[in-house]
Amino acid sequence: MVADRPHEFDLIARYFAPLATDPGCLALTDDAAALTPSPGTDLVLTKDMLAAGVHFFPGDPPDSIAAKALRVNLSDLAAKGARPRAYLLGLALQDDWTEDWLAAFSAGLAADQARFGLSLYGGDTIRSGAGLVVSVTAIGEVPAGRTVRRNGARPGDRIFVTGTIGDAALGLRLRLDPGLADRLGLAAQEREHLLRRYLWPEPRTALAAAILDHASASIDVSDGLAADAGHVCRESRVDGVIDVDLVPFSPAARGVRAQDPGLGLACLTGGDDYEILACVPPQACDGFVAAAADAGVAVSCIGEVAEGGGRLTFTQGGRPVQVSDGGGFRHF
Amino acid sequence: MVADRPHEFDLIARYFAPLATDPGCLALTDDAAALTPSPGTDLVLTKDMLAAGVHFFPGDPPDSIAAKALRVNLSDLAAKGARPRAYLLGLALQDDWTEDWLAAFSAGLAADQARFGLSLYGGDTIRSGAGLVVSVTAIGEVPAGRTVRRNGARPGDRIFVTGTIGDAALGLRLRLDPGLADRLGLAAQEREHLLRRYLWPEPRTALAAAILDHASASIDVSDGLAADAGHVCRESRVDGVIDVDLVPFSPAARGVRAQDPGLGLACLTGGDDYEILACVPPQACDGFVAAAADAGVAVSCIGEVAEGGGRLTFTQGGRPVQVSDGGGFRHF
Incomplete structure (x- = not known):
């Protein structure tokens, strides 16, 4: 009980x-x-909890x-x-929440739901013993x-993949290690780019129709490219080969990769891209690329699917390279 | 990261x-x-978070x-x-979770979804900085x-209301005050009944068809009878009168009410009943009562709706009695 705070009913009326x-x-x-x-x-x-x-x-x-x-x-x-x-929203608020915080939070939802074309259909606001938990069912x-599945690759x-x-x-690494950007000699603009990509994922909603029309399998890249491409191969019972030289990196990420091979690897295994990996039959590729261009979403062909038992290989300069996915980024 | 624990994917495969x-x-x-x-x-x-x-x-x-x-x-x-x-399940687990705990938790879900006829359609398991949070979208x-609304009472x-x-x-009060049961002179069976009713709410799923066929308005009693009946009156823009002598109480609750008027009041204002309050037009009452009997759900007529502006009154022996609802039980 928080007697001096607005009642949940008032919060719902005001913010939700x-x-x-x-x-x-x-x-x-109701x-x-x-x-x-x-x-x-x-x-x-789908449901993701943060x-x-x-x-x-x-x-x-x-x-x-x-x-x-x-967006996730x-x-x-x-x-x-x-x-x-x-969507439905579950919000467990820590004890020190303020109305200013909640107003800004709901303004963020309002902007996004207008942009992506959906409505709030319900939810629950509770008190959390500790930190904030946000649970969204979309x-x-x-x-x-x-429905386009992971398991349809042939x-x-x-x-x-979309975007970069x-x-x-890398943005998360910069947050965790405040001296890293300077040690890597990143320009302010590059640093801002990476931080922003961590903070504001960009869901590829505009590409949904192209995926529906042309893709045989699709997954969102949330656990890292290596882990998520691995999921598609395993679930589809095919082998996959990805050419690292074809993987799209931003100028900032290219700079980091040139400086630090370990962080370069983190680009392939780190999570939170929220890009999409789609497998597209050869005869559908032109249509897919054209539809993606119409949707304003950059797509890059990074590899190919072959017969096999579910193995994913990365190559560079024609030779296999070791990219341990570590089981994907653990949010858990 | 919890390196020595099963990966989320393994937990999903094993328990969900x-x-x-x-x-x-x-x-x-997928x-x-x-x-x-x-x-x-x-x-x-609907979505409720605990x-x-x-x-x-x-x-x-x-x-x-x-x-x-x-069940809520x-x-x-x-x-x-x-x-x-x-339903979809969001589970934020505290750091000290065990596989035994998770096995028992998922066994509880399995038993209930079989009983109530629904399937898990997705979810997310994350690590929580503090206590357990469970978020269900049903x-x-x-x-x-x-859909039967709150606002249709005439x-x-x-x-x-269903059940008692x-x-x-009262079960919650007994949990919070271990000496209370003895001070009230409750028999072991009565104490167990009240504790069980707090721990294991009994959703009135069997009554859904009867509500659909006969009720003009309906709400689940989760914030307390006074608060939830008040919601129906306000949203329907009618007045309601509930006769306290007609409200169904269990033998255990009757015993408590006889001993302690304050706790007796808590029966009308306390939360977590998870019974249903339904408003039924006079000509539909016989059909509703018969359908409830067929469904095996006890229902009691406790009052009547009148023209008005949204006011709820409790009476006893024909006279109004004060039942402050305190805005309903606050889970927040």
Whole structure:
């Protein structure tokens, strides 16, 4: 009980009801909301939970925490070819929360849900004994039966990734080691780029339709490129080969890779990219690349799928290179 | 990172994949699950989050924590007339979790989802800096457009509640004050009854069809009878009158009420009943009572709805009595 704080009902009315923009939500005044699925669609369901000190820093801007909690879920939806529709929010607030914090947090949600086209459909706000925990369930729609899976890759498919790889992992290293940017001789702009990529992931929602139309398999790169490409190979029972020289890196990441091979490796194994890896049959590649260009999302072909038992290999200059994925980045 | 613990993927395979019984879940091996809505239905969405030390005691049996996390959501679905279909689970584990704990927790989920007829559709397991947090999103189905709301009560409706009121609030008091049961002279059986009602809420899923067919408004009693009946009156813009002598109390609660008027009041204002309050038009009462009997759920008529502006009054012996609801039980 926190007697001198606004009641949960007041918080809902003030900060969350304005986010429940669909009529079925009844402005969050009921026990539950009703969602009418679009005819002929399946609902794609995903849930990611973020905790202070594990997935974000407690002092991060509240709107960035809100955006990250929503966007990591939107990234999963995009990888499945789904259009965002609804989300539910669980918020465990630490005892020292302030209304200013909550106002900024809900403003972050408002901006993102307007941008990505979904509505809040419910949630729960509780008191947490310790740090902040944010739990988001996101719901998207795909034409019935057409959810794009991890397990559909076939020999001959080309492997594409969106955007650039490794920036967020480097951004996290910079946060954990404040002297690192100077030791690496990073320009202010490069440092800002990497930090921003960690703080503000960019879900590839705009690419969902292209994935739905052209990809045989797709996954969002959240555990690191090596781990997530490995998931696709294992689940599809195919081998994959990725050419490190084709992996897209930002100028900042290229600079770090040139300076420090260990950090260069972290680009391939670190988490939090929230890019998409898609396998596309050869005959569909032109269509996929054109659709991605129309959507304004950069895509790079980084490798190929072959027959096999689920093994992923990285090559460089035609020779295999060792990229231990360490089982993927552990949020746990 | 917890290097000496099983990886999250192993935990999912061992404890959670067996709970993903529907084919659309792909045994939780993908980023997201696909749910095909039954034709002609709306999906009813609800989310409740529970934290150790707030909603349950950290040392409670793991299967009871699992059951409570699921059941408080099922209670919301039942109140809306919805049939349970799917749930997603967010689990923030404290650092000292054990596999035995997790095995018992997932066994609790398995038993409940079999009993109530739903499947796990996804989730996330993370490390929590402090206590355990469990976040459940539950999804039910109702015929399109027929979700039963809080705001549909009309003058002349009768007010019904299921089961008995106040047991869980008294059970919580017994937990917080170990000497209380003796001071009240409670028999061992009565004490056990009250403690059990707090630990193992009983969602009225079996009553959902009767509510759908007969109720004009419905809410689950989670914040206390006074607060939740108050919500219905306010949202429906009607007045309500509840006769305290008609409110169903268990023998244990009746004993406490006779001994201690203060605790007697707590029965009407305390939370965690997870019973259902339904408003039923006079001509539908016989059908509602018969359907409830068929469903094996006890219902009691405790009052009536009248024209008005949203005020709830309790009476006893024909005279108004003061029952301050204190804004409902605060989980926050």
